[in-house]
Amino acid sequence: MGGQQGHRCSSGLLLLFFFLILLQAQAGRSASSINGEGLALLELKARVEADPHGAVQDWDPMDSSPCRWSGVQCLDGKVEILNLTGQELAGTLAPEIGSLQRLRSLQDDIWLLLLLSSLLPKNNFHGRIPREFVGLSALEVLDLSSNNLDVTIPEELRAMPLLKQL
Structure with missing residues (x-):
């Protein structure tokens, strides 16, 4: 059971990591300003x-x-x-x-x-x-x-x- 819980925790961290990257990419796009x-x-x-x-x-x-x-x-x-x-x-x-x-x-x-x-x-x-x-x-x-x-x-x-x- 401990192995499944550790797997879920690392999957959750990985998902959170990808979410933060997407959020940062979107923030960068929003910050761009047209010439x-x-x-x-x-x-x-x-x-x-x-x-x-x-x-x-x-x-x-x-x-x-x-x-x-x-x-x-x-x-x-x-x-x-x-x-x-x-x-x-x-x-x-x-x-x-x-x-x-x-x-x-x-x-x-x-x-x-x-x-x-x-x-x-x-x-x-x-x-x-x-x-x-x-x-x-x-x-x-x-x-x-x-x-x-x-x-x-x-x-x-x-x-x-x-x-x-x-």
Whole structure:
């Protein structure tokens, strides 16, 4: 009988040990905080009213970086491409996207990256084009076609240094 009791005790300690490891892992995950680029993208997600294809479903605020999220590609840990073209997203554009200073492309044709940059075409965004998009200083082409946006283009966007086509 003593052998069974010792076995139960060691099994209980082993179970407690595994429980504590799981608890610590979960606490570490909860403590992680998303970087500023991730926060900007989460603002876009928060403004999405419809996502019929689950394009932003895996955008998790508990991740420390958005670089593994669907539609997001990074170089050296910085968001450079946001590919949400044709996802039928509906909502309004988040001004915070303008803080993605290294963003070069928001399109689906990566091979055009050096020639052309565009922004969220073929969706159902509505409302105004945020003036804050002037922060996207690496964009060459700003394409908001096939959306339901206000046609008024903020003057600040026309003065973007690399913007060749609006």
